[in-house]
Amino acid sequence: EIVLTQSPGTLSLSPGERATLSCRASQSVISSYLAWYQQKPGQAPRLLIYGASSRATGIPDRFSGSGSGTDFTLTISRLEPEDFAVYYCHQYGNSPGTFGQGTKVEIK
Amino acid sequence: EVQLVESGGGLVQPGGSLRLSCAASGFTFNTYWMHWVRQAPGKGLVWVSHINSDGSSTNYADSVKGRFTISRDNAKNTLYLQMNSLRSEDTAVYYCARNGSRGGFDPWGQGTLVTVSS
Numbered sequence: 108e109i110v111l112t113q114s115p116g117t118l119s120l121s122p123g124e125r126a127t128l129s130c131r132a133s134q135s136v137i138s139s140y141l142a143w144y145q146q147k148p149g150q151a152p153r154l155l156i157y158g159a160s161s162r163a164t165g166i167p168d169r170f171s172g173s174g175s176g177t178d179f180t181l182t183i184s185r186l187e188p189e190d191f192a193v194y195y196c197h198q199y200g201n202s203p204g205t206f207g208q209g210t211k212v213e214i215k
Numbered sequence: 216e217v218q219l220v221e222s223g224g225g226l227v228q229p230g231g232s233l234r235l236s237c238a239a240s241g242f243t244f245n246t247y248w249m250h251w252v253r254q255a256p257g258k259g260l261v262w263v264s265h266i267n268s269d270g271s272s273t274n275y276a277d278s279v280k281g282r283f284t285i286s287r288d289n290a291k292n293t294l295y296l297q298m299n300s301l302r303s304e305d306t307a308v309y310y311c312a313r314n315g316s317r318g319g320f321d322p323w324g325q326g327t328l329v330t331v332s333s
Contacts, residue, residue, distance in 0.1 A: 140318060142315075142318060142319030144260075144319075144320075150325075151310055151322075151323035151324060151325055151326055152260065152310075152323050154315060154319045154320065154322070157315055157317055157319035158317065158318045161318070163315070163321060195259065195260055197319065197320070199318065199319065199320075203262055203274070204250075204262045205262065206259055206260040206262070207259070209260075
């Protein structure tokens with residue numbers, strides 16, 4: 108199975124700053140079938156990005172995804188107070204689908 | 216509004232059984248693959264199982280293969296997860312999720328907590 112490694116584990120930033128989250132796969136992700144989710148405490152995950160770079164419906168354009176092959180990035184251009192949460196990457200091109208361990212974006 | 220609502224979680228002893236349900240509304244249920252994903256307390260997300268749109272094909276994580284069974288009733292717009300021979304390591308919040316129209320899982324239900332303990 109494909110192992111996804113997210114870095115850093117925790118990102119301490121202030122509102123208005125730029126956040127850059129990394130997701131590295133142990134082997135190439137088929138057809139860039141990679142998604143990013145946001146999860147807040149006590150809530151279900153919410154889809155942000157699919158296909159490595161396409162924003163899901165209703166997601167603000169401050170969220171962007173990039174990458175291919177084994178290296179992917181989620182960028183939040185200017186952090187809003189509601190963006191402080193845990194973010195997971197997910198590859199769904201190879202079975203079984205797998206998730207990264209998560210990156211927590213916390214208020215500095 | 217597209218909505219998924221899980222039910223059926225609770226406290227069960229090791230070796231016991233539980234059946235989770237996921238009621239779907241707001242979309243044409245019988246045209247989507249569906250998934251179960253779990254999250255142990257304080258941990259990350261782990262895919263458990265999926266089923267295709269007509270229920271003819273299923274797949275499982277190795278950790279649950281032979282113990283869990285996914286199924287669906289398209290007439291009732293409901294997804295199920297039958298969990299047998301439960302172990303303490305199965306303790307988690309269980310989410311159902313729809314295969315996204317263009318990728319990923321979207322949306323997710325609110326989750327139901329399964330606790331396996333004596």
